[in-house]
Amino acid sequence: MDKKLLLQDIANLLAEQEGISKRKAESFVRAFFDLTEEALLQDNYVKVSGFGTTKLVEVSERESVNINTGERFQISGHTKISFTPDNTLRDLVNRPFAHFTTITLNDNTTEEELEAVEDSTPSAAYENLTLSNDTAIEAAEHTSPTDTSNASTQPSTHISEETQPILPVSHSSETETVETSPAPQSNSQELYSEYAPKENFFFKDQVASETKERTLRSDSDTGSDFLSGTQTTTPEQETLSSPLPYFLSSEEITSAPTSLSTELPPQETDNQENNQDIITVNTNSSASKKTNGWKVAFIFMIVLHLLVLSYFAGYHRWFNNLHNPQTTVTKSHQMTKTNLSAQNKSSQKSTPSYSDTTATVSKKEETTPASGSTSESLSTPRTGSKTTQTTTEPTTSERSQSPTKTANKSKASTRNSYDLRTHYRREAQKYQQIPNASMVIVGTQSIQPLRSGENLYKLAKRIYGDRDFARYIIIFNHIENPDLISVGEKIKIPKLVKKTELRDKID
């Protein structure tokens, strides 16, 4: 299909069809296009019946913005060549898709759903097509073997049909799930990973409702609690298809990782009612297979549970007090570093606001110790080092913690970023800024001596990865002539923040 025909090939085909000499045909084809070109320049349009209209279109001058520096520049007016195929040619080429008609979508779909559909257009739109026009697409596949893309997307639509209904059922209130449900993938492993967001939502919900009043300890062994909770709260089995293996009792966790990868694909393709049966059957069979290593694994799991327990009980409080200040301290530390001696006052000014937030953050986390508001940085090495035998185990335990963590931390982070924004805004006022630029100078990042053979543009390329950013360096150092700089000259590198980040976000 990637056949490329040149003028000579066309001429040969023409000679064959018309029974004329190849030379004559070639000169004719050449004349055809030469004349088209000349007529285009002369009359601004050429119309050849059966082929199409070639036109010159004036494009007026317009302004555009360099997305890196916010610099405005003019796109000068120019003439564009447009080709509109004749109706006969257009229809001939589009014949494989000719049976498609424009479908008016139902009114009862809400605006949010529309956005979701638009976000995942390739899958969702195809799904719409298949729903209303299923046989037609299959027909198209047969009639147009040339179109490989159609054929490749066809199998995926089946998956999307099966996965899509599952998600809305489990989170009918949250339209986001539709958006996050990625384009269907045929790979079984990817299907497996698809469950992650879904799982997150699920647990966020549950954590919000259940774990508010929970103490640390009761929460750390909610492994079984979760199971009972999920079974009672959600009668639809399909939501549990992925969380289930994680939060069965510990015996079944040991068998779950091995059967997980093989289990999930059948879950996808089979009906929802069958899911439960398949899971139990699979776990049972794999469990019976693994009876030999079962005891070892069981003991190991107990050890793991103890570890997790002690971790929650012992390190949680200690960690909250230590870690959160750490992150904010490092942030403010960075800022003080960047602001250096000149801006010492300002950084001192800003630090009180940080300590405020840290205080509130730690307070908040103490009052609401709903499960792990733990950072992955600590949990990963711990579980990772201990669980070398079962590789899937760390990921499961991590996953179960992450949703709760994000739910808990989101408030704190918004507050934190708000203070950061106000700080940046205050800083930004101190420096001369480039109007309309996408980045804002908020301080000094570092001081670089100019290397030999390096100009400001190369420096910008080295530091920021784009030579256009030299504008910021020039304005920051008040360099009048960017071409008149000497080797070894100390160049202050401005710290840049995206202007959009300084805006108040509407949450």
Add this chain to the structure above:
Amino acid sequence: MNNKEFIAALSNRSETTQKETKQLVESLVNVIADALDEGATISIQNFGTFEVKKKNERIIVNPTTRQRQLIPPKLAVAFKPSNALKEKVNPK
């Protein structure tokens, strides 16, 4: 320049009658159309490239009626002018 004028000018140039020219043009258009239909790309030196491109399906919203419509995917002929032609069209 419309079709008639085009054929007249072409017959002048190639020293064939207008009737013959018309026949040849039709035949040439058929050859090109067939080639495009097969999915081939036609590249003419110093003129440009004709090729078939697939346009994805999309959803449009009528701003006044809020009526949403799904536009089906389609195959369309696209022409990309060569740099030489572009420069001729945009004299500096």
